Amino acid sequence: MKHLLTTTDLAINEINEILTDAQHFIEGGTWNPDKKIFIANLFFENSTRTKCSFEVAERRLGLDIIPFEVSTSSVSKGETLYDTVKTLEAIGVNAVVIRHSEDRYFDELEGTTNSSIINAGDGCGHHPTQSLLDLLTIKQEFGRFEGLKIAIVGDIRHSRVARSNAEALTRLGAKVVFSGPEEWFDKDMLKNGEYEHIDRAVKSADVVMLLRIQHERHGENSEHSADQYHQAFGLTEQREKTMKKDSIIMHPAPVNRGVEIADSLVECDRSRIFKQMQNGVFIRMAVLKRIFKHTEGSGKDVNTHQKWPIAY
Amino acid sequence: MKHLLTTTDLAINEINEILTDAQHFIEGGTWNPDKKIFIANLFFENSTRTKCSFEVAERRLGLDIIPFEVSTSSVSKGETLYDTVKTLEAIGVNAVVIRHSEDRYFDELEGTTNSSIINAGDGCGHHPTQSLLDLLTIKQEFGRFEGLKIAIVGDIRHSRVARSNAEALTRLGAKVVFSGPEEWFDKDMLKNGEYEHIDRAVKSADVVMLLRIQHERHGENSEHSADQYHQAFGLTEQREKTMKKDSIIMHPAPVNRGVEIADSLVECDRSRIFKQMQNGVFIRMAVLKRIFKHTEGSGKDVNTHQKWPIAY
Amino acid sequence: MKHLLTTTDLAINEINEILTDAQHFIEGGTWNPDKKIFIANLFFENSTRTKCSFEVAERRLGLDIIPFEVSTSSVSKGETLYDTVKTLEAIGVNAVVIRHSEDRYFDELEGTTNSSIINAGDGCGHHPTQSLLDLLTIKQEFGRFEGLKIAIVGDIRHSRVARSNAEALTRLGAKVVFSGPEEWFDKDMLKNGEYEHIDRAVKSADVVMLLRIQHERHGENSEHSADQYHQAFGLTEQREKTMKKDSIIMHPAPVNRGVEIADSLVECDRSRIFKQMQNGVFIRMAVLKRIFKHTEGSGKDVNTHQKWPIAY
Known part of the structure; x- marks a missing residue:
């Protein structure tokens, strides 16, 4: 490589x-x-x-x-x-x-x-290294990708993680669904998974993969206050209670505590955030x-064929 | 530890x-x-x-x-x-x-x-590491702390060095006195030493420990110009002449030359500033x-109990 | 040393x-x-x-x-x-x-x-290390300095390279000429070489040594637009064609492509820019x-003659 x-x-x-x-x-x-x-x-x-x-x-x-x-x-x-x-x-x-x-x-x-x-x-x-570490975290947990349901939630359009992960997970046999504010979706993102309401996605997924709200990529007049976002699309304490028994929570971090995920859940038993x-x-x-492993000698030597011989 | x-x-x-x-x-x-x-x-x-x-x-x-x-x-x-x-x-x-x-x-x-x-x-x-290096410098010089008189001079309230040193030196048996602008003193600082006029303090101390004027912590309208401060509370060339024969000068640095201490004294024989x-x-x-020395294996391994076995 | x-x-x-x-x-x-x-x-x-x-x-x-x-x-x-x-x-x-x-x-x-x-x-x-690497690049190419003609072109007054190189090359037996905007010349620079028109200099030099326009040292109202400079004093594709068969191009970099030198020439066969x-x-x-090689033990130990003996 x-x-x-x-x-x-x-x-x-x-x-x-x-x-x-x-x-x-x-x-x-x-x-x-x-x-x-x-x-x-x-x-x-x-x-x-x-x-x-x-x-x-x-x-x-x-x-x-x-x-x-x-x-x-x-x-x-x-x-x-x-x-x-x-x-x-x-x-x-x-x-x-x-x-x-x-x-x-x-x-x-x-x-x-x-x-x-x-x-x-x-x-x-x-x-790509974020995608690979996400894949490793899932593989460690379930031993496989086939048949898993992964819900990717949040700022899909600005997320390099969403893009890389959805494509790779689909190829590996998992089912991907997306959730979050609809105005943040690209049509072409949906080729690797369909849209699902946050409550249904959280309840049925094996992996709830939250994305960071990228304040630095949105303008100042964001449509969503932190608290509105949390109630509408965040992993609240209430929503977490509806998750399946062995389901896990992932987030690429840095986490906006109380926005994408309730503060109290960042280090809960289901969370793999620090393990990621x-x-x-x-x-x-x-x-x-x-x-x-594959470099035989990188960097061509441009100091060849010169007229100045050196003798020691 | x-x-x-x-x-x-x-x-x-x-x-x-x-x-x-x-x-x-x-x-x-x-x-x-x-x-x-x-x-x-x-x-x-x-x-x-x-x-x-x-x-x-x-x-x-x-x-x-x-x-x-x-x-x-x-x-x-x-x-x-x-x-x-x-x-x-x-x-x-x-x-x-x-x-x-x-x-x-x-x-x-x-x-x-x-x-x-x-x-x-x-x-x-x-x-704390600044305090410890100050203590080491004093110990190297006098071989002991008991019976020494240490004058800490300057911006006591904003100084983390003053606080740490006064407490430790008192515990180690030295006598601490404070000097400098009175409006920069906290009442509770004085539990580890009493206030003394700069002239008397410099004359009688074994160690004259100067503190840096922290311009970045004071507002713009400081009550003291650099030169006024130097004359009133600094270690001037005149004051240095009144010091005891084996007394030393210390300063945590960076030094404001000509303010806390005369430029010519920074590297004089009594100065231990670079030795500190x-x-x-x-x-x-x-x-x-x-x-x-005491870590047996820091960092708990969170990658245990996973379902994915690996065989080589 | x-x-x-x-x-x-x-x-x-x-x-x-x-x-x-x-x-x-x-x-x-x-x-x-x-x-x-x-x-x-x-x-x-x-x-x-x-x-x-x-x-x-x-x-x-x-x-x-x-x-x-x-x-x-x-x-x-x-x-x-x-x-x-x-x-x-x-x-x-x-x-x-x-x-x-x-x-x-x-x-x-x-x-x-x-x-x-x-x-x-x-x-x-x-x-000096830039001068030395320039000298090495020339020596590798020609095996000598005597009899070579070096044209140094550009912002002579602001260039530490021009100053160092002209002096050293002259001492080593090369002939140095300067070219570029006349208002950027100091009279005293010319003691190590004379002024020559850019077209004549490029045509006759063994080494065309371009200097970087230091935008950060000139004011905003520079007399020369990038394109005007390129046409008047830059190494254009046309000028390069007039160079002698074995002549080389040097530049200390970073290069302003299209200003001191045509973009297409930065990595041409004559260019030694990356080799430099x-x-x-x-x-x-x-x-x-x-x-x-010559330090016998740098840094005087100031921790000598102290009163505190240590025994292990």
């Missing part, structure tokens, strides 16, 4: 292999690349979870991390993403983890740079292993 | 053991934890000294540091301190060093998170050792 | 030794200091290339890097550069790499601090090696 850009690019067997590798790391497995690997984490949008999770995964595999802060880089002098990545590549960086506000920012990089690109979130598009984060580290180790 | 939150929490014998351990590191002693330890430094207020000092101490002990910048974290999406710490914990971080503008920010974390918390300064409250900073690294090593 | 401040300070034989050492690293050579070395990178101006390049070089040599972000340091509380460097030194940092907007910021540090100082760019003054970046890592390794 050269890059990880979208979950859609991954075949079913690749997904299963990554999940198995991640579980292997959870159970104490280790792996290290056989040469020095430099990696940089380029986060053009704020993040705690994803950035720190990659940092821990990279350190566990013994990679060398080159710190990169967007605000103090030449990006603030107007340097493009392409030139930034080419620069890091020239300096010796073998792979870049990128989060960027633009959908499919990676299209201009694929094929034009030598570095491996790991997508840590593009605009409203994809977030824990799984994230191992999924990222599995993805990085898959990428660096 | 699970956490280090305030100096008040430390018994006399604990303080002495930490000082002895720090001195041992100064004299070339080493110690490393017997497993991989991940630590994150969460500085919600600016810092050079304390943050870099922890970074050096952590590296000397071979800990793995996960970089965390408040400005580019999910804190800027409104995530609470509690959720941030729980997130880092889920990701595998064993301990967090925190500086925060809120007094006793740690009360909501203690007992609810598994991570060790090391307080690197809370509001106007405590700053040097001692800080070794105090922090001693504190971290004390914390990680 | 204690510091690296300007290229002018380096004798010809020192320059040649650094180039040879860098080339040795390119060909797989390694070197590590025989003790733990702490280094901090203090970038008071934005940078991707130089900062990341130092980071990679430092890691390749096994140095311990203490992260330092200006925006979250005590610099924002008004701490001076001198006090910041003294603080880092007290904490155990052996060397600091500094980029600063003030010309010759290092004059107040040299001789007053123990740390080695590596200048990564001062105001409009010097940028790659060489930068090895030049910095060579410089750091030269500095740490």
Whole structure:
């Protein structure tokens, strides 16, 4: 695997292999690349979870991390993403983890740079390592995907998680339904699952997967106050009581407590929210292993054929 | 020791053991934890000294540091301190060093998170590693605390150093007096020492401990201009001449040169200002050792009892 | 070598030794200091290339890097550069790499601090590691400097690269000419080379060394629009066609594509722009090696002559 850009690019067997590798790391497995690997984490949008999770995964595999802060880089002098990545590549960086506000920012990089690109979130598009850690959390719980019903609830249109997950879960044999404010739906989202009322969805799903209200992507005059949203589309204490016995709650976090989910439920027995984060580290180790297992010697040496011979 | 939150929490014998351990590191002693330890430094207020000092101490002990910048974290999406710490914990971080503008920010974390918390300064409250490095600097100089007179001079009310130090020094047998602008005093500060005029205090003290004027905590219309303050309450060249033969000058820094202390005195023979900073690294090593010596396996594994068996 | 401040300070034989050492690293050579070395990178101006390049070089040599972000340091509380460097030194940092907007910021540090100082760019003054990597790129190409003609084109007055390079190249036996808008020239720049029209310079030079238009140093009402500049003084596709067969193009980057150079030429066969970046890592390794090879034990121990004996 050269890059990880979208979950859609991954075949079913690749997904299963990554999940198995991640579980292997959870159970104490280790792996290290056989040469020095430099990696940089380029986060053009704020993040705690994803950035720190990659940092821990990279350190566990013994990679060398080159710190990169967007605000103090030449990006603030107007340097493009392409030139930034080419620069890091020239300096010796073998792979870049990128989060960027633009959908499919990676299209201009694929094929034009030598570095491996790991997508840590593009605009409203994809977030493949989040999808994979969600899949791992579900697999750990139920041992399978076939026959499960997953309710994805909330801000579907702005969610890269909704998009990636619905597609992958459908391919893996699960049934996906969507819930939340209807004005936040795209018609084309519904090809991977139908709309269901929140009360019915919560009651019948094996997994209630809540999405974060992305205040930073909505305008100031949001149609829904926090409390109105919670009553209309949130996982209230009342709704949680109607869930099936072994059903679980998931959320990619950061959680708006009291909005998408009642404060008291964030750490309840059904919640897998912190377990998702824990799984994230191992999924990222599995993805990085898959990428660096196959490099034979990344970074073409441009210092060849020069006229200056050196003798020692 | 699970956490280090305030100096008040430390018994006399604990303080002495930490000082002895720090001195041992100064004299070339080493110690490393017997497993991989991940630590994150969460500085919600600016810092050079304390943050870099922890970074050096952590590296000397071979800990793995996960970089965390408040400005580019999910804190800027409104995530609470509690959720941030729980997130880092889920990701595998064993301990967090925190500086925060809120007094006793740690009360909501203690007992609810598994991570060790090391307080690197809370509001106007405590700053235990600064206190400990001050104590070490005094002990190195005089070999004892009993019978010493320590004059703490300046912005007592806003100083976490004044509070922590006065209490600990009194317990250790020293006599503490306070000096500086009277309107900056709390009545309850004076339970650990009485007020004395600056001229008398400087003349009779073994240690003149100056505090930084915290411009960022005072409003714009401060009652004292820099020069007025220097003449009225600062360590001027004239006042320094009245100090006892072996008395020393301390300051937690950053120093406002020409305000709390004459520019020419910052690096004079009596000054232990840079020695305090040097001692800080070794105090922090001693504190971290004390914390990680006792972890049997921090971070409960939440990935147990799952239905998905894995076979290799 | 204690510091690296300007290229002018380096004798010809020192320059040649650094180039040879860098080339040795390119060909797989390694070197590590025989003790733990702490280094901090203090970038008071934005940078991707130089900062990341130092980071990679430092890691390749096994140095311990203490992260330092200006925006979250005590610099924002008004701490001076001198006090910041003294603080880092007290904490155990052996060397600091500094980029600063003030010309010759290092004059107040040299001789007053123990740390080695590596200048990564001062105001409009010097940028010695950039000069050295430029020299290495030319040496690799032609095997010599004598008899070469180098055209330095663009914003000469604001360029620390122009200044450093013109002086060094002249000493090494090359002929330097300058081109670009005449109002951007200092009379005293011309002591190391004469002015030549852009068309003649491009046609006759062995190396066309373009400089970046520093939008951040010019006011808003720049005399030249991007397109006007490109036509008048840029390396257009037309001008490139007039270059000599083996001539090369250099640029310190970040490039303003379509301004200093046509977009299509940035990665053309003549371009050594990304090779310059790659060489930068090895030049910095060579410089750091030269500095740490000679430290016998940096950082005076200020913890001597204390009264408190410790016994284990």
